[in-house]
Amino acid sequence: MSSDLSEIEKHDDSHPELNAHTDALLPDPGLHEHHWRPTDVDPKAEKRAERQVALYFGLSAISSVLFVVAYFLVEPGYDGDVWAGYGASNLTLGLTLGFALLFLGIGVIQWARKLVVDVEHTEERHPAASSPATREAAVAELKAALNESGLARRPFLRNAMLGSAALLGLPAIVMLKDLGQTNAQITKEQPYPGAGLEHTVWDAGVRVVRDVVGTPIRPGDLEVGDLVNAEPATIFDGSLHGAPLQIAKSKAATILLRMDPNDIENDVTRNWSVNGIVAYSKICTHVGCPISLNERTTHHLLCPCHQSTFDLADHGKVIFGPAGRHLPQLPLGVDSDGFLVALSDYPEPVGVSYWERNTYDIDEIFDEWSKDHAADAEQYGYKEGGQ
Numbered sequence: 001m002s003s004d005l006s007e008i009e010k011h012d013d014s015h016p017e018l019n020a021h022t023d024a025l026l027p028d029p030g031l032h033e034h035h036w037r038p039t040d041v042d043p044k045a046e047k048r049a050e051r052q053v054a055l056y057f058g059l060s061a062i063s064s065v066l067f068v069v070a071y072f073l074v075e076p077g078y079d080g081d082v083w084a085g086y087g088a089s090n091l092t093l094g095l096t097l098g099f100a101l102l103f104l105g106i107g108v109i110q111w112a113r114k115l116v117v118d119v120e121h122t123e124e125r126h127p128a129a130s131s132p133a134t135r136e137a138a139v140a141e142l143k144a145a146l147n148e149s150g151l152a153r154r155p156f157l158r159n160a161m162l163g164s165a166a167l168l169g170l171p172a173i174v175m176l177k178d179l180g181q182t183n184a185q186i187t188k189e190q191p192y193p194g195a196g197l198e199h200t201v202w203d204a205g206v207r208v209v210r211d212v213v214g215t216p217i218r219p220g221d222l223e224v225g226d227l228v229n230a231e232p233a234t235i236f237d238g239s240l241h242g243a244p245l246q247i248a249k250s251k252a253a254t255i256l257l258r259m260d261p262n263d264i265e266n267d268v269t270r271n272w273s274v275n276g277i278v279a280y281s282k283i284c285t286h287v288g289c290p291i292s293l294n295e296r297t298t299h300h301l302l303c304p305c306h307q308s309t310f311d312l313a314d315h316g317k318v319i320f321g322p323a324g325r326h327l328p329q330l331p332l333g334v335d336s337d338g339f340l341v342a343l344s345d346y347p348e349p350v351g352v353s354y355w356e357r358n359t360y361d362i363d364e365i366f367d368e369w370s371k372d373h374a375a376d377a378e379q380y381g382y383k384e385g386g387q
């Protein structure tokens with residue numbers, strides 16, 4: 001499309017002497033000589049470029065289809081397929097989706113570089129409000145651009161691009177399937193999504209051991225005011241390995257604190273304590289930071305992330321900060337060898353709150369726990385009022 005340069009070459013004629021001076025200093029460089037591309041002058045080159053672009057769109061479409069195939073055929077999860085040490089599901093889904101986007105992008109760029117009409121435009125400056133004539137001209141130019149882009153003249157390429165772009169939506173649609181339960185989960189052969197958040201490897205009789213070294217703890221090992229990072233002995237007995245071990249360890253992380261038994265303010269907290277020793281989840285109920293900043297004299301535990309503060313003398317209730325619920329407490333007892341053990345798993349899910357949770361009331365939680373565990377817990381010295 002050619003342009004009329006006369007408008008932009010017009011000067012403000014109110015200072016002719018100044019115009020003459022600036023023209024002398026900065027002569028109009030004009031436009032560079034235009035070089036036509038091979039596809040502009042050679043129909044064979046144009047056809048070749050068209051086939052290349054179509055090939056890229058075709059590869060994009062194939063990649064999208066392969067994504068869907070991989071989604072259904074490659075086994076995800078901890079026990080899923082592994083290729084070259086990587087999770088095969090993530091690898092194939094990432095690569096196929098990546099290639100679908102890459103080839104679509106290359107196709108569009110190649111179309112623009114090789115096939116869209118190569119002309120030089122000159123942008124004229126107008127007053128802010130365009131005249132009707134200018135607006136009509138703009139519409140005419142848009143129509144011309146539409147024509148020059150080839151969208152109308154090249155229906156095959158246009159449809160190939162639209163087709164590959166439409167197939168890109170397929171991965172997003174098939175992944176909606178993950179929002180529901182699998183057949184195995186519906187038939188209870190596998191836990192429903194999120195069920196793993198409700199349990200840890202703590203169980204009745206599992207010894208409370210020191211984190212890192214794994215040594216068991218007797219109540220007499222702790223002075224009043226001592227705080228210990230603890231884990232279940234299960235983490236150290238060799239029964240778990242790899243990712244399952246790391247997941248179990250992170251969910252079961254626990255802190256032990258010994259306080260004067262007279263400082264305990266809540267009956268449930270007292271019931272689940274041994275000689276003033278209480279155990280709580282180490283995972284903040286706000287967004288899951290590990291907590292261990294202990295205010296020794298107040299029994300307050302402070303989360304370093306957003307300053308949520310929990311009262312360990314009063315069922316871990318929130319006394320400050322954004323956490324929405326108390327810190328789960330682990331019921332403690334003592335085994336026949338005199339070592340601290342858990343009386344059960346945590347009576348409520350540890351970690352951040354999520355949609356399945358329907359009660360934060362500690363007395364309701366204790367009543368439920370008593371029905372299921374109190375009788376068995378007596379072998380570890382459990383009695384109401386604490387040990």
Ligand code: FES
Pocket residue numbers: 284285286287288289303304305306307308321322323
């Ligand atoms: S994670 Fe603990 S206060 Fe936010």
